Amino acid sequence: xxxxxxxxxxxxxxxxxxxxxxxxxxxxxxxxxxxxxxxxxxxxxxxxxxxxxxxxxxxxxxxxxxxxxxxxxxxxxxxxxxxxxxxxxxxxxxxxxxxxxxxxxxxxxxxxxxxxxxxxxxxxxxxxxxxxxxxxxxxxxxxxxxxxxxxxxxxxxxxxxxxxxxxxxxxxxxxxxxxxxxxxxxxxxxxxxxxxxxxxxxxxxxxxxxxxxxxxxxxxxxxxxxxxxxxxxxxxxxxxxxxxxxxxxxxxxxxxxxxxxxxxxxxxxxxxxxxxxxxxxxxxxxxxxxxxxxxxxxxxxxxxxxxxxxxxxxxxxxxxxxxxxxxxxxxxxxxxxxxxxxxxxxxxxxxxxxxxxxxxxxxxxxxxxxxxxxxxxxxxxxxxxxxxxxxxxxxxxxxxxxxxxxxxxxxxxxxx
Amino acid sequence: xxxxxxxxxxxxxxxxxxxxxxxxxxxxxxxxxxxxxxxxxxxxxxxxxxxxxxxxxxxxxxxxxxxxxxxxxxxxxxxxxxxxxxxxxxxxxxxxxxxxxxxxxxxxxxxxxxxxxxxxxxxxxxxxxxxxxxxxxxxxxxxxxxxxxxxxxxxxxxxxxxxxxxxxxxxxxxxxxxxxxxxxxxxxxxxxxxxxxxxxxxxxxxxxxxxxxxxxxxxxxxxxxxxxxxxxxxxxxxxxxxxxxxxxxxxxxxxxxxxxxxxxxxxxxxxx
Numbered sequence: 040x041x042x043x044x045x046x047x048x049x050x051x052x053x054x055x056x057x058x059x060x061x062x063x064x065x066x067x068x069x070x071x072x073x074x075x076x077x078x079x080x081x082x083x084x085x086x087x088x089x090x091x092x093x094x095x096x097x098x099x100x101x102x103x104x105x106x107x108x109x110x111x112x113x114x115x116x117x118x119x120x121x122x123x124x125x126x127x128x129x130x131x132x133x134x135x136x137x138x139x140x141x142x143x144x145x146x147x148x149x150x151x152x153x154x155x156x157x158x159x160x161x162x163x164x165x166x167x168x169x170x171x172x173x174x175x176x177x178x179x180x181x182x183x184x185x186x187x188x189x190x191x192x193x194x195x196x197x198x199x200x201x202x203x204x205x206x207x208x209x210x211x212x213x214x215x216x217x218x219x220x221x222x223x224x225x226x227x228x229x230x231x232x233x234x235x236x237x238x239x240x241x242x243x244x245x246x247x248x249x250x251x252x253x254x255x256x257x258x259x260x261x262x263x264x265x266x267x268x269x270x271x272x273x274x275x276x277x278x279x280x281x282x283x284x285x286x287x288x289x290x291x292x293x294x295x296x297x298x299x300x301x302x303x304x305x306x307x308x309x310x311x312x313x314x315x316x317x318x319x320x321x322x323x324x325x326x327x328x329x330x331x332x333x334x335x336x337x338x339x340x341x342x343x344x345x346x347x348x349x350x351x352x353x354x355x356x357x358x359x360x361x362x363x364x365x366x367x368x369x370x371x372x373x374x375x376x377x378x379x380x381x382x383x384x385x386x387x388x389x390x391x392x393x394x395x396x397x398x399x400x401x402x403x404x405x406x407x408x409x410x411x412x413x414x415x416x417x418x419x420x421x422x423x424x425x426x427x428x429x430x431x432x433x434x435x436x437x438x439x440x441x442x443x444x445x446x447x448x449x450x451x452x453x454x455x
Numbered sequence: 456x457x458x459x460x461x462x463x464x465x466x467x468x469x470x471x472x473x474x475x476x477x478x479x480x481x482x483x484x485x486x487x488x489x490x491x492x493x494x495x496x497x498x499x500x501x502x503x504x505x506x507x508x509x510x511x512x513x514x515x516x517x518x519x520x521x522x523x524x525x526x527x528x529x530x531x532x533x534x535x536x537x538x539x540x541x542x543x544x545x546x547x548x549x550x551x552x553x554x555x556x557x558x559x560x561x562x563x564x565x566x567x568x569x570x571x572x573x574x575x576x577x578x579x580x581x582x583x584x585x586x587x588x589x590x591x592x593x594x595x596x597x598x599x600x601x602x603x604x605x606x607x608x609x610x611x612x613x614x615x616x617x618x619x620x621x622x623x624x625x626x627x628x629x630x631x632x633x634x635x636x637x638x639x640x641x642x643x644x645x646x647x648x649x650x651x652x653x654x655x656x657x658x659x660x661x662x663x664x665x666x667x668x669x670x671x672x673x674x675x676x677x678x679x680x681x682x683x684x685x686x687x688x689x690x691x692x693x694x695x696x697x698x699x700x701x702x703x704x705x706x707x708x709x710x711x712x713x714x715x716x717x718x719x720x721x722x723x724x725x726x727x
Contacts, residue, residue, distance in 0.1 A: 093595050121601045131596035145600040148504065148607070193600075 042105045044069045044201065044233055045090055050099035052085055059085050061257040062099065067250075072227060072234040074244050077254030083237045084128060086254070087203050090235065091123050092116070121149065124199035128206045128237075130190040132178040138165065139174050142192045149197070164192040167222070169335075183210040191219065195226060204236040213290045214338055216240050220247055221325075221334035228326075243290065246364035288361050290338065291345025299360030299368075300429065306372050307425050316423040317371045317379035320436035321348065323416055325365035331412045332448060336401040340414055341365065343398070344390065351386045368433055376422045383418050387443040390416065402448030416444040492605070492686070493613070493679040499606040500614045508611035509618075516577040516612070517619030521626060527572050528627035531564060532556060532634020539635075540643050552645050553653030556635035557628075561658060561666045565628040567719050570673035573616075573623060574711040578681040581612055582707035585685030586700035594686070609686065613678040620674035621667045628666065665726045672722055676714045681707040 043066035052060040059082040067073050067090075075083050088094040089101060092108070101108045103119050111119070132141050143161045146152055152160075165174055168188040178186055187210060194202055204223065208216040220240065224247045227234055238244045245251065245265040253261040253268065261268050288295055294302065306316070321344060328337040344367060348359045352369050359369040371379045398414070406412060419440035423432055499505075539555045585608055588594050597604045632654055639645045688703035689695075 088595075091599050093598060117601070123599070125596070125599035127592050127596060127599075129592060131592040133593055133596070134591070145602070149601045197600075 041068065043067055043102070044104060045235075046102040046105075047086075047089070048100040048102060050089065050096045050101060052082070052089070052094065052096050058257055060089075060096070063257075063259055065252055065259050065262055067233065067235055069233050070227075070231055071249035072223065072236060072247055073250045073252060074236045074238055074248040075252045075254060076237070076239060076244075077260075081254040082257055083254055084205050087125070087205055087235065087237060090201075090203055091125050092120060093125075122200035123203065124194040124197060124201070125203045126190050126194045126205060126207050128209065130178070130186045132186060132189055132193070134178045137175050137177055138170060138181070138189050141178070141189055142196050145193065145197050160196060161192075164196045168192045184212070184215050187211060187219070191222070195230075198230055199232055201233045201235070204234060204238070206237050206239075208238060208240050214335070214342070217243055217290050217338045217341075218334045220244065221329055221337065223247065225329055225334065241295075243364070246361075288345070291342055291361055291367070292349055293345045293367065294358055294360040296360050296362065299358060302358045303370060303429060306370065314373055315375040316425075317374045317376050317420060318423050318432045318436055319369045319371070319379060319383050319418050319420045320433055320440065321367045321369070321416060321418045322440065323365045323414070328412075328414055331406065332398075332402045332414075333405045336398050336405060336448070339398050339401060340416075344416065347386065347390050351389065352382070355382075357382075362429070362433060366433070368429070368436070370423065370432075376420060379420045383420055383443060387416070387418070391444045391446060398446065399448060406448070412448045414444075414446045414448060415442045416446075417441060418443045488687075489679050489683045492609070492683050493675065496605050496609040496613050496679075496682065499603065499610040502606055502610070505606075505611060505614070508607070509614045512611045512615030513618050515580075516573065516615045517622060520573050520576045520619070520623060523572050523576050524569055524623045524627050525630050527568055528565075528630035529634040529637075531568060531627075532560065532631030532636075533638045534634075535559060535564075535631070536635035536638030536643070540639050540645065549645055550649050551653060552635070552639045553632075553650040554657035556639070557632055557654040557658050558662060560628045560631040560635075561662050563719075563723075565631060566624050566666050566669035566673060567715060569624045569627040570620060570670065570677060570715050571712055573620065574677050574681070574708055574715070577616075578677050578711050579704050579708050581678070581681040582685040582688075582704045583700055585609075585682060586688040586703045589686060589689050590696055590700060605686075609682045612682055613675070616674040616678035617671065620670040620677075624666060624670040661726075665722075668726065669719060669722050672718050673715050676718055677711045680711045680714060684710070 045067040047063045047065045050060055050063045051058065063086065075086065077083050085094060089096055103111070108116060108119075133144060136144065139161060142164055143157050146157045146160060150157075165171055168191060170185065170188055170192060173181055173185055173189070178189065181189065187207065191207060194204075202223075207223070208219050211219060220238075220243050223234055223236070226232065236244070236248070248265065250263060251261070251265055251268060252259055255261075261271065293299075323337075323340055323344065325337050325341060328340055345359075345361070348357075348367055348369055351357075352359060352371070355371070356373065357369050357371045359367050362368050371382065374382070402412065417440045419436035419438065421432065421435040421439060427435075500509075535556050536552070539552055539559075540549065543549050543552055543555065585594075588608065594604045594608070597607055636647070636650055640647045640650050684703040684707035685700075688699045691699045691702055693699075694702045
């Protein structure tokens with residue numbers, strides 16, 4: 040693997056008698072989203088502050104692009120640090136300044152850009168984060184969620200190479216949480232920065248993270264992908280992940296993945312081997328919708344799909360969960376594949392007529408009435424055998440996926 | 456009996472020496488830290504993009520303190536006029552009223568009282584403001600944005616104090632002399648011409664320079680102490696959060712006032 044962008048080598052930090060970080064070893068790679076999770080008081084924020092130099096380690100070495108930070112010249116470290124932005128847990132907005140001045144502050148202080156250029160960049164970020172109406176307000180006049188977005192705008196305004204997010208979604212409603220996470224992925228793609236994030240927004244944080252690091256009792260309990268964490272089944276980590284993942288997915292009101300897995304196991308255990316079981320995999324190209332219509336519209340589509348899946352299939356015994364950021368898997372017990380296809384066809388009709396109309400308003404506000412954008416919802420139906428693992432069902436269904444709904448946003452509404 | 460007595464003495468003396476020694480070391484450590492902190496901040500005054508912040512702080516420390524300085528200066532001059540008039544009458548030297556008031560104000564009371572008033576008004580504000588920025592992580596936020604917090608928060612305040620203190624002292628002296636005129640001349644009937652002649656003839660450039668030197672020293676002390684107390688309020692052992700800010704503000708004012716009087720004696724002994 041490539042040289043890590045940031046590496047902790049046996050880093051220890053003590054506050055008085057208490058050892059917060061105990062010989063931490065971890066690696067953060069370029070152009071990835073690395074998420075740090077762990078119980079309260081396990082030193083997640085302390086770890087993040089070590090990266091930017093706000094806290095100095097007592098022992099061990101922190102390496103930046105393979106070079107120990109302690110041996111760097113002052114100018115060298117300053118150059119490294121200028122590539123890093125930090126989003127504080129409590130936002131740390133400059134409370135005597137307006138939203139505009141807060142976002143403009145790093146540009147005014149650290150660059151020699153003209154006033155017009157600064158204004159242009161600041162207004163762009165403010166618009167991206169839907170803060171236009173708050174532009175002349177002071178932080179104390181804003182809600183917690185808006186303050187968080189102002190802090191995010193300030194962190195991103197300098198186009199940093201590395202962004203450290205200390206619980207960026209705390210205090211946000213499910214839609215905003217997902218919007219912020221979407222925005223992080225969107226900007227990561229757009230500007231190519233490396234993100235290190237502390238977050239407990241499961242499952243979404245796992246969908247967007249390339250790697251997760253679980254801090255446990257002051258040490259790294261696990262480092263790797265989410266799939267690896269689940270596969271390893273380390274008892275402490277398994278218990279912790281379960282405690283974080285509720286019974287329901289906050290955004291879509293569908294089952295959590297863990298609850299889905301339990302339902303699926305119970306269904307296989309309780310049913311006779313002869314009973315037919317089918318599954319449908321619904322998906323949206325969320326990234327495309329995000330690019331064209333913005334994250335709010337993208338999340339509304341996903342939410343509508345989730346809610347309608349629940350509404351339509353739960354009464355007949357079906358159960359669903361989101362298995363990636365934009366894929367929903369539904370299991371139909373006691374249903375043959377033909378019956379399942381009919382159910383999906385009926386579902387598509389209702390979804391098109393009722394649920395997706397809500398997206399129209401948001402879409403028009405974004406792209407206007409003159410232009411249009413088609414949202415496609417795909418579905419693949421497959422039969423399920425008693426030996427199939429969830430991943431196998433998804434793979435089979437993915438092969439047969441086809442467009443079941445096309446919703447035209449902008450100049451027309453429903454199509455196809 | 457002798458060894459027992461020795462033990463008693465050592466038992467009593469060792470903790471005493473330990474207490475005094477630890478206190479002295481802490482005090483010296485603090486002075487050293489303030490000196491280093493001040494030096495860093497002073498160097499940063501001359502960096503780019505500082506002028507705007509310095510002007511803001513001159514307005515806050517200087518212009519907005521002028522009313523209180525005017526009031527205190529006026530009444531100090533008026534009280535001096537009364538006190539000195541009745542004292543000089545006893546010696547038949549009422550004509551020296553202008554000299555006595557102007558020399559007292561320019562050499563001593565002007566710099567000291569102006570500095571104490573600015574400490575009470577602006578120094579406490581500086582300590583509290585920086586303290587709040589510190590406990591709400593705004594200082595850390597500045598650092599994370601690549602802005603040196605000492606350069607942004609402390610240097611402009613020190614520069615503004617260095618500019619404002621001598622100006623406010625001169626203002627205090629002038630108003631004080633006018634206050635003395637109000638009581639000495641208008642109220643008690645001393646000759647106005649004699650009053651101003653004595654003011655002019657008795658004040659030499661050395662007196663005025665001495666007053667300004669003192670005000671510069673006080674500016675350095677007050678700005679350094681107040682900024683230091685606010686900046687490091689999170690490291691206090693006697694309180695956390697809002698309480699730490701309160702304690703830092705109290706410490707800033709008390710230490711500044713005591714240091715002003717101590718420095719006044721030291722500077723006076725050098726320039727006399």
